[in-house]
Amino acid sequence: MTRELHVAVVxxxxxxxxxxxxxxxxxxxxxxxxxxxxxxxxAGKKVLFNGEEVVVQExxxxxxxxxxxxxxxxxxxxxKALAPEAVKRGAIVVDNTSxxxxxxxxxxxxxxxxxxALHAHNGIIANPNCSTIxxxxxxxxxxxxxxxxxxxxxxxxAVSGAGAAAINELKEQAKAILEEKEFTPEILPVGGDKxxxxxxxxxxxxxxxxxxxxxxxxxxxxxNETKKIMSMPxxxxxxxxxxxxxxxxxxxxxxxxxEKDGVTVADVKNLLADAPGIVLQDDPENQVYPxxxxxxxxRDVFVGRIRKDLDRDNGFHMWIVSDNLLKGAAWNSVQIAExxxxxxxxx
Amino acid sequence: MTRELHVAVVxxxxxxxxxxxxxxxxxxxxxxxxxxxxxxxxAGKKVLFNGEEVVVQExxxxxxxxxxxxxxxxxxxxxKALAPEAVKRGAIVVDNTSxxxxxxxxxxxxxxxxxxALHAHNGIIANPNCSTIxxxxxxxxxxxxxxxxxxxxxxxxAVSGAGAAAINELKEQAKAILEEKEFTPEILPVGGDKxxxxxxxxxxxxxxxxxxxxxxxxxxxxxNETKKIMSMPxxxxxxxxxxxxxxxxxxxxxxxxxEKDGVTVADVKNLLADAPGIVLQDDPENQVYPxxxxxxxxRDVFVGRIRKDLDRDNGFHMWIVSDNLLKGAAWNSVQIAExxxxxxxxx
Numbered sequence: 001m002t003r004e005l006h007v008a009v010v011x012x013x014x015x016x017x018x019x020x021x022x023x024x025x026x027x028x029x030x031x032x033x034x035x036x037x038x039x040x041x042x043a044g045k046k047v048l049f050n051g052e053e054v055v056v057q058e059x060x061x062x063x064x065x066x067x068x069x070x071x072x073x074x075x076x077x078x079x080k081a082l083a084p085e086a087v088k089r090g091a092i093v094v095d096n097t098s099x100x101x102x103x104x105x106x107x108x109x110x111x112x113x114x115x116x117a118l119h120a121h122n123g124i125i126a127n128p129n130c131s132t133i134x135x136x137x138x139x140x141x142x143x144x145x146x147x148x149x150x151x152x153x154x155x156x157x158a159v160s161g162a163g164a165a166a167i168n169e170l171k172e173q174a175k176a177i178l179e180e181k182e183f184t185p186e187i188l189p190v191g192g193d194k195x196x197x198x199x200x201x202x203x204x205x206x207x208x209x210x211x212x213x214x215x216x217x218x219x220x221x222x223x224n225e226t227k228k229i230m231s232m233p234x235x236x237x238x239x240x241x242x243x244x245x246x247x248x249x250x251x252x253x254x255x256x257x258x259e260k261d262g263v264t265v266a267d268v269k270n271l272l273a274d275a276p277g278i279v280l281q282d283d284p285e286n287q288v289y290p291x292x293x294x295x296x297x298x299r300d301v302f303v304g305r306i307r308k309d310l311d312r313d314n315g316f317h318m319w320i321v322s323d324n325l326l327k328g329a330a331w332n333s334v335q336i337a338e339x340x341x342x343x344x345x346x347x
Numbered sequence: 348m349t350r351e352l353h354v355a356v357v358x359x360x361x362x363x364x365x366x367x368x369x370x371x372x373x374x375x376x377x378x379x380x381x382x383x384x385x386x387x388x389x390a391g392k393k394v395l396f397n398g399e400e401v402v403v404q405e406x407x408x409x410x411x412x413x414x415x416x417x418x419x420x421x422x423x424x425x426x427k428a429l430a431p432e433a434v435k436r437g438a439i440v441v442d443n444t445s446x447x448x449x450x451x452x453x454x455x456x457x458x459x460x461x462x463x464a465l466h467a468h469n470g471i472i473a474n475p476n477c478s479t480i481x482x483x484x485x486x487x488x489x490x491x492x493x494x495x496x497x498x499x500x501x502x503x504x505a506v507s508g509a510g511a512a513a514i515n516e517l518k519e520q521a522k523a524i525l526e527e528k529e530f531t532p533e534i535l536p537v538g539g540d541k542x543x544x545x546x547x548x549x550x551x552x553x554x555x556x557x558x559x560x561x562x563x564x565x566x567x568x569x570x571n572e573t574k575k576i577m578s579m580p581x582x583x584x585x586x587x588x589x590x591x592x593x594x595x596x597x598x599x600x601x602x603x604x605x606e607k608d609g610v611t612v613a614d615v616k617n618l619l620a621d622a623p624g625i626v627l628q629d630d631p632e633n634q635v636y637p638x639x640x641x642x643x644x645x646r647d648v649f650v651g652r653i654r655k656d657l658d659r660d661n662g663f664h665m666w667i668v669s670d671n672l673l674k675g676a677a678w679n680s681v682q683i684a685e686x687x688x689x690x691x692x693x694x
Contacts, residue, residue, distance in 0.1 A: 154600035236658035253501035311583035
């Protein structure tokens, strides 16, 4: 029997932190003690866990004394400052920020894809970018069975990926536009960037800041993280990331090329129908395909619209949808923690 | 000097018909007489043209007596029934429905791409699908200068492409969701299909009905029409078409491969900056890129986010946005009519 663990959630009052707490409860994770941490500003708030009130405390290095597993989702700078402090005190950190994802000493893990990489951890495990997780989870069974030689993705991403304030901005803007009132964009596409644009009834082809090659950091995260998680540094991957007026649920139009010839759409559907963490929703005849509005609150990755390319026998198109706050963040983090227990990696 | 023409607009009270009338006026099209036609249901309505009221009449075969140019946008079955009647009476028909687009005897025209095809017309000229027009207008300069060997597009399409009732549905649903009220989807994704889904705060990967190969008709329109307009029957083209909660303005994430090697992003930008009908909006440093909210009411095709693929020297990514009711429909139709005059094809 697993012993009960002391679990800490850093960023406990944020959109992802709230989902982490909810997911720990839903999964009956063996929590002996729950420490909820946040900035000084949010400290003192009370959160219900398994029917008991837990008071959120300000995160400091000493907060991690006695903690077994710490789930971080409070921004990269908090992770940079406090994750090493948690590790120093004996905790294993599962970090949902981009702070350590490309660090060679840090495994970047989606359990359906590379659970074994957890064995090599040095205290910190990185949780990938939301849009990357759902894509690699769906591509892994295809890669294992048919080989994978190319990935090209265009995303349709929800505002909750930019935090609770972005959700409010979308709703307030939509209301203002419907009532023909004035409004001033203040957050999206990127809180810390120079300009802000209307998101309601619009589509913004920018997520995170631009880097010198013309790709955004979000696009480069999808490209680099996919290669790292799949251990395929040479895999050609390209991404265009777009923010939409959707509250929760990222969608992706994905084109792949596989190595094997002669694979049919039925083969791909059969494979994905039995794959862990994947739900096949693909019945065009009855208009069955994944949509963000249907995925909210579910832990699975939904795949549909699977078609063979009309010009390349080994090219396939598909549409991948998942709750970006769950499989894209909170659930994948808790799932990593479950894997750590399963692999006896928690001391 | 051009003589004044007798112009008919069929579907005069629809979303596109209204834009056609507005565009004829804005372009100072040489209209001597304007005949506005519709179904019996809408007949009797009055529309303002150049300050004068024009009464909409029910479209019948005899409505086209004396008409020089008839712009059709009232659905495929109306075009099937009445376009030949208009031609029989001496009119040239510019048809905005899909009724004749793939007919070998009917030119399918985007003036920036294949204006010369108009010479071969037999009375009917087809206006392509909205999402096809903006894409081929942007790709034509690249194809002319560098050659084109592959096109892969994922669309982000506005509801106005599905008509005025779909715009109402989006707005009413958004209002209901914000007010936490019940609602019943009745139109989108496809009025005539079996099931209807929420469009507000959602993304629906279905535009038009499905065909047997798993692609929708909208996707096959983009594929087949692109090949026909560009006279490249062998060009590999693939499309995934998605409906978004955007009122007007289609966006497209497009990946292309060109034939020439060594072309830079700067080369592509310079070429597009000088191309007819194209506006380059591409300055990542200053967060300048096209967005649907900015394109509404403009006749141009906006291109930005131009990047070289990180794995293929001859691969490029871009983001193409245009007002689907204007360049995607009304303006391209009026532009075809202008080309007919320019080429002395109007008797």
